[in-house]
Amino acid sequence: MAEVVLRGVVKEYEGGGGQAVKGIDLEIADHEFVVLVGPSGCGKSTTLRMIAGLEEISEGEISIGGRVVNDVAPRDRDIAMVFQNYALYPHMSVRENMAFSLSLRKRPKAEIAARVEEAARMLDITPLLDRKPRALSGGQRQRVAMGRAVVRDPQVFLFDEPLSNLDAKLRVQMRTEIKRVHQLVPTTTVYVTHDQVEAMTLADRVVVMNEGRIEQVGPPQELYHHPRTRFVAGFIGSPGMNFLPARLEGADEALRLRLADGTALPVPEVLRARHAPQAGREVVLGLRPEHFGDAREAGRPGVAAFTATPAVTEPMGAETLVHFALAGVAACARLAPDTSAQPGTPLPMTADLNHMHLLDPASGLVL
Numbered sequence: 168m169a170e171v172v173l174r175g176v177v178k179e180y181e182g183g184g185g186q187a188v189k190g191i192d193l194e195i196a197d198h199e200f201v202v203l204v205g206p207s208g209c210g211k212s213t214t215l216r217m218i219a220g221l222e223e224i225s226e227g228e229i230s231i232g233g234r235v236v237n238d239v240a241p242r243d244r245d246i247a248m249v250f251q252n253y254a255l256y257p258h259m260s261v262r263e264n265m266a267f268s269l270s271l272r273k274r275p276k277a278e279i280a281a282r283v284e285e286a287a288r289m290l291d292i293t294p295l296l297d298r299k300p301r302a303l304s305g306g307q308r309q310r311v312a313m314g315r316a317v318v319r320d321p322q323v324f325l326f327d328e329p330l331s332n333l334d335a336k337l338r339v340q341m342r343t344e345i346k347r348v349h350q351l352v353p354t355t356t357v358y359v360t361h362d363q364v365e366a367m368t369l370a371d372r373v374v375v376m377n378e379g380r381i382e383q384v385g386p387p388q389e390l391y392h393h394p395r396t397r398f399v400a401g402f403i404g405s406p407g408m409n410f411l412p413a414r415l416e417g418a419d420e421a422l423r424l425r426l427a428d429g430t431a432l433p434v435p436e437v438l439r440a441r442h443a444p445q446a447g448r449e450v451v452l453g454l455r456p457e458h459f460g461d462a463r464e465a466g467r468p469g470v471a472a473f474t475a476t477p478a479v480t481e482p483m484g485a486e487t488l489v490h491f492a493l494a495g496v497a498a499c500a501r502l503a504p505d506t507s508a509q510p511g512t513p514l515p516m517t518a519d520l521n522h523m524h525l526l527d528p529a530s531g532l533v534l
């Protein structure tokens with residue numbers, strides 16, 4: 168097993184407008200499960216393929232297990248990759264598919280058989296070993312593709328959107344499966360997805376990418392609670408964080424946010440020292456849907472009360488999403504399922520500002 172280190176890694180495709188990856192520095196520890204997440208086209212697959220050796224690096228250096236691999240061929244990097252289209256050999260049985268790479272490497276037959284059996288047991292596909300891929304469901308094929316990677320016992324696993332072809336339920340199941348396998352065989356893993364839920368649930372650390380750069384790296388909870396940029400604040404979490412233009416006014420106990428419609432929201436005491444220097448500035452107030460509440464929360468320190476009229480309510484079972492306008496801006500609240508919210512009826516609401524983020528409207532940086 169091994170750590171993976173990227174230093175100043177740049178990718179410029181020939182004849183393709185500008186840099187797809189604009190200088191990435193990242194250290195992935197031995198055993199660590201790191202997820203690269205970001206919108207389509209932000210450079211995730213390119214980064215992964217450079218680690219795999221499937222794309223040349225335009226600038227910078229990549230090392231695996233302390234060895235610079237810039238000029239090492241993919242098959243000599245001791246990595247195993249799992250893609251979205253798992254590309255099993257249709258004429259081979261599951262057993263043969265899983266054994267294939269070890270056979271190519273001329274491993275002893277007994278060793279190959281043992282490794283295949285072990286991986287099959289781990290992935291719960293032992294009864295499928297003699298089937299052909301066409302006799303498998305999508306989820307089973309995905310397991311075989313993982314099995315094929317696991318038998319190789321590589322230094323690093325690389326995954327590129329491995330679950331994108333599966334239906335929603337299976338995706339959740341396989342997500343748990345991948346996490347379980349990593350707990351059993353804690354191989355260093357780099358996993359690419361555009362799905363922030365997948366990123367949050369799988370990763371030891373999440374790397375949020377945007378337009379070829381890293382926006383922020385951290386454990387899931389840290390990115391959720393302490394985003395450093397508007398991009399990260401908006402990308403992590405679903406429904407996304409609400410953003411409201413505001414002006415920071417007053418001082419000391421009277422420090423408050425003034426929304427466009429005149430609504431005044433007092434800055435909680437615990438945040439006053441932090442935000443006092445920004446008094447007088449235009450800011451953006453960021454608040455997650457779960458930090459809106461209904462009137463039952465009123466009266467706690469740092470919780471501001473206001474009235475809003477729900478436009479749409481979405482009962483989800485464990486919670487109800489309420490869409491409303493606050494100071495002319497569309498916002499979403501995650502309320503308890505027994506909320507009395509009704510479309511068109513004014514609702515006393517609260518905003519727990521102890522959890523607010525203030526952002527600079529120009530730079531998008533969290534203040």
Ligand SMILES: Nc1ncnc2c1ncn2[C@@H]1O[C@H](COP(=O)(O)OP(=O)(O)O)[C@@H](O)[C@H]1O
Nearest residue numbers: 180181183187206207208209210211212213214
């Ligand atoms: N082979 C290629 N040639 C030219 N441009 C490419 C190639 N592959 C990807 N790109 C471009 O590089 C950028 C990043 O692509 P990619 O790494 O596939 O993004 P992601 O995996 O995050 O969706 C995109 O703008 C894409 O169009």
Ligand SMILES: [Mg+2]
Nearest residue numbers: 208211212213
């Ligand atoms: Mg991709």
